[in-house]
Amino acid sequence: xxxxxLDGPQGTLVSTMGTKFARLGxxxxxxxxxxPGFAVTTYGFKDxxxxxxxxxxxxxxxxxxxxPDDLGALEAVSAEIRATIxxxxxxxxxxxxxxxxxxxxxxxxxxxxxxxxxxSSSTKEDLKDASFAGQFDSYLGISGEVDVLSYVRKCWSSxxxxxxxxxxxxxxxxxxxxxxxxxxxxxxDAKASGVMFxxxxxxxxxxxxxxxxxxxLGEAVVQGVVTPDRYVIDRNTLEVIERHVNKKKIIxxxxxxxxxxxxxxxxxxxxxxxxxxxxxxxxxxxxxxxxEAKYGGCQDIEWSVDRRLPEGxxxxxxxxxxxxxxxxxxxxxxxxxxxPYEALNYMFKYVFKMGQ
Numbered sequence: 001x002x003x004x005x006l007d008g009p010q011g012t013l014v015s016t017m018g019t020k021f022a023r024l025g026x027x028x029x030x031x032x033x034x035x036p037g038f039a040v041t042t043y044g045f046k047d048x049x050x051x052x053x054x055x056x057x058x059x060x061x062x063x064x065x066x067x068p069d070d071l072g073a074l075e076a077v078s079a080e081i082r083a084t085i086x087x088x089x090x091x092x093x094x095x096x097x098x099x100x101x102x103x104x105x106x107x108x109x110x111x112x113x114x115x116x117x118x119x120s121s122s123t124k125e126d127l128k129d130a131s132f133a134g135q136f137d138s139y140l141g142i143s144g145e146v147d148v149l150s151y152v153r154k155c156w157s158s159x160x161x162x163x164x165x166x167x168x169x170x171x172x173x174x175x176x177x178x179x180x181x182x183x184x185x186x187x188x189d190a191k192a193s194g195v196m197f198x199x200x201x202x203x204x205x206x207x208x209x210x211x212x213x214x215x216x217l218g219e220a221v222v223q224g225v226v227t228p229d230r231y232v233i234d235r236n237t238l239e240v241i242e243r244h245v246n247k248k249k250i251i252x253x254x255x256x257x258x259x260x261x262x263x264x265x266x267x268x269x270x271x272x273x274x275x276x277x278x279x280x281x282x283x284x285x286x287x288x289x290x291x292e293a294k295y296g297g298c299q300d301i302e303w304s305v306d307r308r309l310p311e312g313x314x315x316x317x318x319x320x321x322x323x324x325x326x327x328x329x330x331x332x333x334x335x336x337x338x339x340p341y342e343a344l345n346y347m348f349k350y351v352f353k354m355g356q
Contacts, residue, residue, distance in 0.1 A: 002044035002097040006037050006185075016041045018121025018181035023320060030294060032287060033316050035304075036108060037185030038101045039121065040152050044094045045180055048156070052088045058160070058175075068169040074162040082157035090149055098152065099145045102184065109186050115143045115254070117318075118151040120158055121181045124173070136164065136180065140187060140217065140261050141254040148184060155182040187254070188316055191307035192275040193218030194228055196284060197323060198292045198299045204326040206298060208241070209233045209285055215266055215275045216251040218302055218318075225263065226250045229274055233285050240281065245274045279311045291320050298323040 004017055006025040014022045017039040024034045049055035058081050065077045090098075106114040120136035137158035139151045158164070159180045168175055194213035199206045212221055212228040220226040226249065232242035248271050255262045276284075284303055292299050302319040 001041055002047065002094045003101045004039050004041050005101070006034065006039070006183075008038075014123055015179070016043065016181065017183075018042065018123050018179075020119070020121040020319060020321075021181055021183040022121075024183070024317075027291065027294070027317060027320065030290075032290060032294075033313075035117070035185040035188055035316050035318060037105060037116070037183055040094070040098055040182040040184065042123065042179040042181050044097070045156055045182075047091055047094055048088070051091045054085055054088045057084055062165075062175060065165070065169075068166050071162070074166055078160055078162040078165055081160040085157040085160070086150075086153045088153075090153065095149060098149060098184070102145055102148050105184070105186060111186075113143050115141050115187045116148065117183070117185045117187050118142050118148060118155060119183045119185065120155040121183050122159065123179045123181075124177075136161070152182045152184075156180055185318075188304040188306045188318070189308050190217045190304040191314075192216070192280075193252075193302070193304040193318075194221045196288050196299075196301045196303060198288050198301070199323060199326060200232065201323075201325070204329065207235050209235060209288060211276075211281060211284060213276050214248050214251065215270065216253045217261060218304060219252040219261060220250050220263060222302070229276070231276075231281060233281070235289070238282055238285055240278070243274075245272065247271050248275065276305065277311065280305055280315055283312060283315045287315065287317060291317065295320075295322070298326065300324075 001016070004025075006021065006028045008025070016022070017025060021039040025039070028034050049058070061077055061080050061084070065073055067073060102114075102116070105116070106112045117138065117140050119138040122136055137155050139154065142148055142151050159178060164178075165175070168178060192213050192215055194211065195218070196209065196211045198209050200208040200210055209232070211231040211233065213231070214221045214226050214228040221228045227246045228248065229246055230242070230244040231240055233239065234241050248266055250263050251266045252261055252263050254260070287303075288299060288301055291301065299320050300323045301317060304316050304318055306314045306316060
């Protein structure tokens with residue numbers, strides 16, 4: 001099964017689609033709007049690695065790495081492995097499945113030659129106890145069968161960035177235990193994008209949801225190159241209780257001429273204007289609360305608003321992961337709070353035993 005659709009009937013498994021796309025598929029099945037698409041599964045990755053002999057070559061290269069703290073050696077091993085993966089031909093079985101799925105995706109959205117996001121989805125990222133998030137590659141604005149397959153290989157090879165190799169070694173995770181899927185999704189024609197936390201990320205207050213938004217694609221917000229608009233919403237009333245419309249000088253957009261995402265100056269007349277309407281903001285918050293309820297914990301959500309669609313239908317979730325900073329602090333506080341009771345229990349047991 002080289003390909004699995006996000007809205008496929010077979011269910012969504014992390015082992016097949018990676019954490020990111022298993023969750024997107026799960027949300028799609030729960031009627032939460034995500035951009036349509038499919039995953040090139042971990043089976044497709046393993047088929048490529050095994051059938052081409054690339055997996056064996058990678059193992060041989062990895063054996064030369066004796067010191068994970070040697071950054072130069074890490075970079076050299078990473079570069080050689082990535083070049084090996086990206087140069088190898090994709091097996092016919094995987095190539096045919098991806099090409100057919102890409103064509104069908106274009107038919108579904110009525111856009112032949114559709115521009116897509118090609119995104120890595122490891123089996124070990126976006127977990128409550130893992131730090132792999134952000135270590136793997138994603139690409140936007142890819143079109144055509146040849147380029148889609150090329151960027152699928154680039155995402156596969158990002159399983160072996162120097163950072164990811166070093167992290168696996170230091171955490172004792174075997175390299176062959178970390179698999180990767182690749183998601184191919186219709187690219188949202190983003191009027192605005194950003195992040196939402198279903199709490200206040202500064203104070204941890206769960207009565208306050210926080211949205212950060214900028215014009216265009218979300219890269220400028222995620223990479224911190226712009227001061228985005230910031231909205232704080234009351235969880236119970238869904239009313240905006242703080243509204244900070246900042247001067248947004250940079251916009252991330254897809255450039256057809258450059259054939260990749262670029263950052264450009266925002267037109268001056270739009271820099272001081274809010275990039276979301278109240279209706280879009282309310283819809284986003286409703287989706288955030290639904291996702292939080294589904295997964296039973298506060299979420300860190302990436303989203304986009306499609307300029308082509310009417311309000312009410314134009315907000316899409318492109319990623320959701322568990323919020324980790326305040327969750328870790330809560331777990332630590334709970335453990336500390338329980339310690340005195342554990343000590344008292346021990347003391348009572350000791351006194352009772354001495355009195356027998």
